[in-house]
Amino acid sequence: MATETETETFDTSAYISHHLQNLVYGKLPAGYERHSYDGHHEVLEHAEWTWAHGADEAAAMGFSAVHVDSLAWSFGLGVIFCLLFAKVARKANSGVPAGLQNFVEIIVEFVDSNVKDMFHGKNPLVAPLALTIFVWVFLMNLMDLVPVDLIPEIMIALGVDYQKIVPSTDPNITLGMALGVFILMIYYSLKVKGPVAFIKELSCQPFAPPTKGPAIILAPLLICVNLFMEIVGLLAKPFSLGLRLFGNMYAGEMIFILIATMFVGGISIWFLMGGLLQIGWAIFHILVITLQAFIFMVLTVVYLSMSHEDH
Amino acid sequence: MNINFTLVGQMIFFVLFVMFCVKYVWPPITNAMKERAEKIADGLAAADRAEKSLELAQEKAGEDLKEAKAQASEIIDSAKKRGDQMVEEAKQKAQEEAERIRTAAEAEVEQQIAKAREELRAQVSELSIAGAEKILGESIDAAKHGDMLKKLSAEL
Numbered sequence: 001m002a003t004e005t006e007t008e009t010f011d012t013s014a015y016i017s018h019h020l021q022n023l024v025y026g027k028l029p030a031g032y033e034r035h036s037y038d039g040h041h042e043v044l045e046h047a048e049w050t051w052a053h054g055a056d057e058a059a060a061m062g063f064s065a066v067h068v069d070s071l072a073w074s075f076g077l078g079v080i081f082c083l084l085f086a087k088v089a090r091k092a093n094s095g096v097p098a099g100l101q102n103f104v105e106i107i108v109e110f111v112d113s114n115v116k117d118m119f120h121g122k123n124p125l126v127a128p129l130a131l132t133i134f135v136w137v138f139l140m141n142l143m144d145l146v147p148v149d150l151i152p153e154i155m156i157a158l159g160v161d162y163q164k165i166v167p168s169t170d171p172n173i174t175l176g177m178a179l180g181v182f183i184l185m186i187y188y189s190l191k192v193k194g195p196v197a198f199i200k201e202l203s204c205q206p207f208a209p210p211t212k213g214p215a216i217i218l219a220p221l222l223i224c225v226n227l228f229m230e231i232v233g234l235l236a237k238p239f240s241l242g243l244r245l246f247g248n249m250y251a252g253e254m255i256f257i258l259i260a261t262m263f264v265g266g267i268s269i270w271f272l273m274g275g276l277l278q279i280g281w282a283i284f285h286i287l288v289i290t291l292q293a294f295i296f297m298v299l300t301v302v303y304l305s306m307s308h309e310d311h
Numbered sequence: 312m313n314i315n316f317t318l319v320g321q322m323i324f325f326v327l328f329v330m331f332c333v334k335y336v337w338p339p340i341t342n343a344m345k346e347r348a349e350k351i352a353d354g355l356a357a358a359d360r361a362e363k364s365l366e367l368a369q370e371k372a373g374e375d376l377k378e379a380k381a382q383a384s385e386i387i388d389s390a391k392k393r394g395d396q397m398v399e400e401a402k403q404k405a406q407e408e409a410e411r412i413r414t415a416a417e418a419e420v421e422q423q424i425a426k427a428r429e430e431l432r433a434q435v436s437e438l439s440i441a442g443a444e445k446i447l448g449e450s451i452d453a454a455k456h457g458d459m460l461k462k463l464s465a466e467l
Binding site: 058 | 316
């Protein structure tokens, strides 16, 4: 009895960690000791580009590793977005819209009105950027609603060990986009405000340094304090942007996986309850994935709007 | 969970998709939508204009009708007046004609009377001469007694 419980516990944790492991390709450093499945040990003589077998190897690959599944799904979903919208864009006309054009125009209108509300500068990049982010992130989040075992099991049958199909549960993906937004923020801050005004904004807020009188000796101190606070605030923006999306999606995915462990015992009352819970959580999650995509878009627009404010 | 090259890959994809969207997706769709909005606005404005012009046309038609009615009644009035006038004129003419005919007839009669009288006078003077001759038994010199004869005939 005790052994049975033990195996089951082991199975569950392995099941969960398997679901949370990306398909990684990268360079294992020389001298790394590989453990194959049959307990065989192999010490690498040279650094080797290979597929990672498990989390340890993926970690050992360091920065050279690539999450092939995340990137492939993210790229594929991005292509779906582009093809779908480009198809409509090619045939777009001012006549009576029908079918897909209606759908696409609703989204475009929604994004456009949001951008117009929040972004007051003049930049033709912002609205299409917001559209791309909204639809792309939504599609990536949408993968969360695919049953957790469906694609990984198919891939295992095809000989691929790991498969994480929700790109937005990978911090690399969300932080990658957030860093893209961050670069745009810095670029437009320098371009619109000018380097001097940008640095002034970072160093003279929130405590305005005194410019005359005996208090002027305090000015460098205040500037240092301001710089510290403002730079931390500035850097926090892309990180909070990326980690918010990652955290929400990761937690959501985790709950799907945890509910899925209820199916382990075969057909029983737990199986039925697990099914109901999956459905319930999926329905609730429709709200979450849309909201998170929307929040990512809104914050991007707000941050860029702040970069365009010229004092 | 590790931060690695995936991040850079995602940034590259991000740039690619945003650039694609900026170039090939956003402008055609928003342009089509803008064009449609303009079309609809134009259509609505045209409908407004048409409604206004219809109103104006109706107003004008009403005015025209009123004017036509006024004109018609004016024409009828003037025709009536003219008719009356014509009748009056005809009456007057007829009266005048009648008067003229009567005057002419009277003149004729007068003339006839005068003529008859003249003849009668001549005859009277002759008769009276003849009578007188018979009575006096001698001829009367017409020239000698002309004055008397004239006086006589004037008395007739």
